[in-house]
Each structure stands twice: as C-alpha cells, then as structure tokens.
Amino acid sequence: MSKTSCWRAIQKKSFTNWKSLLSYLKLPLEEAEKKVLISSHFVLNLPYRLAKKIKKGDWKDPLLLQFLPLKQELQDHPLFVSDPVLDSSFTKTSKLLHKYTGRALLLCTSACAMHCRYCFRQNFAYEKETLDFNKELEELAQDVSLTEIILSGGDPLSLSNAKLKHLLEGLNQIPHIQKIRFHTRFPIGIPERIDAELISLLSCLDKQVIFVIHSNHPKELDNAIFTALKRIQKLGIPLLCQTVLLHQINDDLKVLADLFTMLSNHGILPYYLHQLDRVKGTQHFEASIEKGRELIKQLSARLPGYCIPKYVQEIPNQPNKTVVDLHSFQSSQT
Numbered sequence: 267m268s269k270t271s272c273w274r275a276i277q278k279k280s281f282t283n284w285k286s287l288l289s290y291l292k293l294p295l296e297e298a299e300k301k302v303l304i305s306s307h308f309v310l311n312l313p314y315r316l317a318k319k320i321k322k323g324d325w326k327d328p329l330l331l332q333f334l335p336l337k338q339e340l341q342d343h344p345l346f347v348s349d350p351v352l353d354s355s356f357t358k359t360s361k362l363l364h365k366y367t368g369r370a371l372l373l374c375t376s377a378c379a380m381h382c383r384y385c386f387r388q389n390f391a392y393e394k395e396t397l398d399f400n401k402e403l404e405e406l407a408q409d410v411s412l413t414e415i416i417l418s419g420g421d422p423l424s425l426s427n428a429k430l431k432h433l434l435e436g437l438n439q440i441p442h443i444q445k446i447r448f449h450t451r452f453p454i455g456i457p458e459r460i461d462a463e464l465i466s467l468l469s470c471l472d473k474q475v476i477f478v479i480h481s482n483h484p485k486e487l488d489n490a491i492f493t494a495l496k497r498i499q500k501l502g503i504p505l506l507c508q509t510v511l512l513h514q515i516n517d518d519l520k521v522l523a524d525l526f527t528m529l530s531n532h533g534i535l536p537y538y539l540h541q542l543d544r545v546k547g548t549q550h551f552e553a554s555i556e557k558g559r560e561l562i563k564q565l566s567a568r569l570p571g572y573c574i575p576k577y578v579q580e581i582p583n584q585p586n587k588t589v590v591d592l593h594s595f596q597s598s599q600t
C-alpha cells in the first residue's frame with residue numbers, strides 16, 4: 267500500500283454515522299433521541315483515533331462535545347449568523363479571499379479530516395470539486411502587493427499530494443510571494459497524512475513555509491502526532507498553534523495551561539486563542555470575553571511568555587484580527 271493510500275484508508279474509517287459512534291462510545295441510544303441532531307448539512311465526521319480518546323459513556327467528554335452534532339445547534343440567536351466574519355464579501359475568485367494587506371487566503375478544498383461543530387466556515391459556498399488552481403495562481407501572480415499566501419479550507423492537507431504539488435510549485439514560481447502558510451487540523455486526527463511524499467514536497471520549496479495547527483484540548487495530542495510534526499519541524503518550518511476558546515471544553519485554567527505547556531514542550535508555540543466566531547447554531551460553545559480575559563491573566567502569571575497565545579477576535583471589516591484588551595472592564599462583545 268502506498269503512503270498516500272495509507273492515510274486515505276485511515277480517513278475512510280472515520281465515524282460518519284452517529285449511531286455507530288454512540289454504540290462505540292457506549293452511550294445509550296434512548297438518550298440520544300433527546301440530544302443528538304440527526305440530520306445536518308454539516309455531517310458528523312470524526313477520525314477513529316480521536317474517537318478512541320473519548321471517555322466511554324461520557325456525554326460531556328471535551329472531544330465528543332467538539333464533534334457530535336447536538337440539537338442545541340437548532341437554537342436561533344440574532345447575533346449568530348451564517349457568515350459572521352463576512353468571508354463571502356472578500357472573495358476574488360471562488361477559492362481566493364483577500365481580506366488583509368499583503369496576505370491572501372486560498373480555500374484549497376471544502377474537505378477536512380474532521381468536522382468541528384463550531385467551525386465558522388461550515389456554511390461557506392465551496393466549489394463542488396477542486397480541479398486545479400490555475401485561475402488563482404494567475405490572480406496571485408498579478409498582485410505584487412501580496413507577500414504571503416495562507417492555505418486554508420477546509421483543510422489544505424485534505425488535498426492529494428499531486429494536487430498540492432501543482433499548487434505549491436505554482437506558488438513557488440511567483441517572485442513576490444515570500445511565505446506559504448498552512449492552516450491545518452488534519453494531523454490531530456490523522457498524523458499519517460505527514461507522509462514521505464509531503465515532506466519531500468515541502469523540502470523542495472524556496473519560500474519560507476509556516477505551519478499553524480489547530481488544537482483545543484490536551485486530550486487531542488499524543489506522541490504519534492508530535493513525531494509526525496517533528497518531521498516538518500526538521501525542515502526548518504516553524505510550527506504554531508491556534509486554539510478556539512470553547513465553553514465547557516477548554517475554558518479552564520488547567521486545561522489551557524496543560525495544552526500550551528504540552529505544545530511548547532514540543533517546539534510548537536501557542537499563537538492565537540480565538541474568541542468564538544458567532545456562526546449560526548454555535549452559541550452553546552461561546553465562553554464570555556470576561557472569562558477569556560481572566561484565563562489569559564491567570565495563564566500569564568503561571569507560564570513563560572512564549573506559552574501565552576494572543577487572545578483575539580475577528581471583527582468584520584477590521585484590517586487585522588483584534589487583540590482583546592486585557593485591562594478593559596467593559597465587555598467588547600455586543
């Protein structure tokens with residue numbers, strides 16, 4: 267079996283059926299009828315390796331809560347909307363977003379290794395199938411103001427190595443592009459994705475590559491993931507991590523301290539702690555700004571500075587992410 271078919275085969279074993287998942291987790295189906303959202307456009311998708319880390323019989327497990335569709339998603343709230351960060355108003359082509367000066371974002375694919383219920387792009391009108399990136403590469407080549415391209419999605423590591431090769435080689439040839447940044451959660455669910463072919467692709471690039479992984483809870487991490495990520499670090503690629511602050515999942519001093527310590531022990535620096543983007547049906551995930559502020563203050567008193575991420579929120583139409591003011595007594599939430 268080739269390495270590529272190896273991670274694809276692992277991906278096929280992910281849980282996509284809630285009854286199978288609940289039976290695996292020994293959660294009673296009778297209770298499920300009250301809790302589980304049986305049908306959603308954003309379907310259940312949970313890699314087996316993450317499911318194995320969920321405590322059996324525990325509805326409140328912090329990993330289960332991130333991935334199981336719940337009826338709470340049906341609650342309406344006027345401030346929680348389909349496109350809270352206004353991505354759709356910054357599209358240049360169906361896959362290219364240009365929001366911030368000097369940087370553009372490529373929505374490489376709609377596919378992810380897992381479906382996080384709080385995802386702010388869950389309603390984005392993705393292309394049905396990504397055939398190539400020719401149009402986007404042309405646009406990027408023409409805009410000399412751009413120095414960094416962010417590969418996002420979905421998850422850029424959902425692309426095959428062949429499609430990534432075409433994209434990366436194209437980006438590598440654009441003289442004004444200096445950096446290529448990956449935003450990925452894939453290795454948290456399927457670390458096998460960091461295969462020899464991907465490492466070889468990355469090692470051929472002249473541009474500086476940066477990886478930003480996404481992890482919310484120390485239970486998501488393990489040695490196999492760190493070993494896979496080490497192969498990227500050995501290429502001289504900096505690794506950063508972004509975390510979304512999630513009510514009853516990681517809005518807790520010990521959980522965040524353990525997460526940031528564990529990451530930094532493996533050379534992965536906590537980059538952003540994000541306030542939740544207010545996407546429709548996710549209000550049960552929101553922790554208050556006051557809570558986030560207090561947590562950052564307590565973390566700062568406990569951990570070295572390089573372990574403390576910037577606490578940020580995305581306010582539409584601002585020229586950059588907004589760093590939450592830690593000293594304000596007013597809530598900046600509306």
Ligand code: SF4
Binds near residue numbers: 379386387419421
């Ligand atoms: S992996 Fe990222 S893009 Fe995919 S569902 Fe989760 S948060 Fe959204």
